[in-house]
Amino acid sequence: MADLFDTSTRDPNAAAAGPRPLADRLRPRRLSEVIGQSHVLSPEGPLGAMLAAKSLSSLILWGPPGVGKTTIARLLAAETDLAFVQISAIFTGVPDLKKVFESARIRRQNGQGTLLFVDEIHRFNKAQQDGFLPHMEDGTILLVGATTENPSFELNAALLSRAQVIILERLSLVDLELMAQRAEKELGRALPLKGEAREAMLEMADGDGRALLNLIEQAAAWKTDHPLSRDELSKRLMRRAARYDKSGDEHYNLISALHKSVRGSDPDAALYWFCRMLEGGEDPRFLARRLTRMAVEDIGLADPQAHDVCLACWQTYERLGSPEGELALANAVVYLALAPKSNGVYVAYKAARAAARETGSQMPPRHILNAPTRLMKDVGYGAGYAYDHDAEDGFSGQDYFPEGMKRPVFYAPPERGFERELRKRVDYFAKLRVKRQGG
Template sequence: MTASLFSNTTRRPLADELRPQHISEVIGQEHLLGPAAPLGIMLANQQLSSFILWGPPGVGKTTISRLIALDAGYEFIQLSAVSTGIVDLRRTLAKASDLRASAGKATVAFIDELHRFSRPVQDALLPAVEDGTIVLIGATTENPSFSLVSALLSRAKVFTLNRLSNAQLGTVVERAERHIGKSLPLTADAHQALLAMADGDARYLLGLCETLFLLDESALLDVPALSAVVQTRAPLYDKGQEEHFNLLSCFHKSLRGSDVDASMYWAARMLQGGEDPAVIFRRLSCAASEDVGMADPNAMVQVVTAWQAFERVGLPEGRLFLAQAISYVATAPKSNASYLAFDRAAALARKTGSLPPPKHILNAPTKLMKELGYHVGYQYDHDRPDAFSGQEFYPDDIAQSSPDPLYVPNERGFERDIKNRLAFWASRRQSKR
């Protein structure tokens, strides 16, 4: 087996040679392929409806589509949205229509990278899907909610494929070793490192295996030697698409949840994926205000100062400033009282409209304004005991309704002191009434 595999210069890639020939050989995705799972039920009934397979690279989207179509007795036509234009698509639809009319056989049109079709091309698929000319199976690595037209989504179920676990990738390696007839020349630690390098992608893993099978089996590679032989894969991360927002969300929620380790992890994931550090600092700033707020006003100072230092120094040393800011925000006491207060203030402003302000807090730069009573009765707070006059600043209509407080501090961090101040001022106001 080894000689035929490596001596033939026109041999197929190992990933193609090991492509499953029956649906039972597919590794993983039991949640879709099991007897009681959606695709398993379709296959058992030999009746397919249009669906979209959404998942990361190398988890079996193309293989599953082909095997399901052939096992169910459908004609299978494979297209790629990268290289297929509207003319090619119409030719395929015409061929499927002729096959249906002449032989009564249904056609599965599998379209890889379906999200790369423009909206007009996606729209061109709709009539053929609607009248049953084709059963559409699309494959995409991007969230269909953002990348596919709603009319197409309404006619096709969306099934999510999972990245393969290290245990499942280990099964892939075992199959490759049996196929080649030799073991990978790796120590146990290097073997685990190899699975981690694959990052859930069986196709990429088999590409690495092809390189390693060329080496002498007797000289086992440790982790540093493995890294020298094969390239470390760049993390899957699209700065302009869903993954960008997903990881930012994970980062922010970890900060809010006071999990400093997870916060560090998600920030590192984004940096390794090529994210602009300014994006991470912007989210840190939001968390410092929204989730820490007045419980620790220094959180915003720490973030902005670290951001400024980062801009002056840059990477790699700048990651120290980022790490310090993350540590501060994640471990700071939390309060969203200021955030909620402004939401309540906005709601009150919408409800009350353009109420006039009380005249005593209006300046009177003209004679007419003085005659109208502007500024009359204003008390300069610094002239009062404790620099507090207790006068009213709300419009009269709001003040007379005795509104509930908008800003309600909690008992965490610095807001405990603020709460005491507010209680003191409230008692002073009450004593004046």
């Protein structure tokens, strides 16, 4: 009896009598037919090099939906004469895995290896992931896992150490156009679309080849006596929802893009990523919090008002709610992007924290300690303290660091924004300190 999960023995034309989706009909038969992913499939790429050396290792294919993960895995098995077995982590339990491993063991005894393709491998828990390790190590299976999530966060270190991560990229508009041309050839007719509508359809797919073929299949079935315009297309097709997981990899990618665009003083890019997150369903309160963080981390005292602007816009959002309140946050985005940038205090804070950890047991100098009891006075607490208001220029120049600790310099304000003025003050007090201590 054939293995329940083994697709290597099935007749690819078994379903020929029934309707086959366009995506299935256009599935490449060899790696050279795969659209996109040349960075890994070319002779210089990691997969191309492995095949040329006839030494394929276990792999984790990481990339967005519809970029060819399943197809590449299937073709790798064909190129290396391995039986192709496909399972999904969503529908496969421990008893099923045991059957798969036992079938692979028997197959190996009969002289054939097994490429086990695990879709959505990040859905397996830690114990299930550990279950693959002995079978990978003894050669029973060659594992190819597919995931849309960052393997660093979702897969065990032990599993990652035994597999090479291959990053697949979303398909470009050029790749999608080539796929559309192949589809038209398979269908035997051109799509009933004007040039602008065709471009709009490619954009709707958002880098997902499977999504594009589904759109093409819909468009090809339309009965129309003229090529459709962009507006006519948009009435018949809904734009594919942007890929965004508020708790996953895309969440962190987009907030990183927003933060770096603000830091890079690019208001247009900052607004774009801000809106991408809103369109994906991000909580505006999370964005308000992160904007406030940007104000204190990347602008700081170069523009002290930036912090107040963020808090005011955050409060305005809380009062207005959505969708009107998002405009207040957009104001904060633009203000932060155009504000002078400084991480002077941020750098000083981290350096001071490091110094505090290293010298955390040292006492303050006695002259700045209060002496509420006679004993404290007798041991020198408060002795020699100079009251700054009584000193010339209101500055005594005394040392406030622990005795014996070399005076460090943490805060070095740059010549930007309001910190130009603070720089003058730092230099002023530094000169006075030298003068007072020298006297």
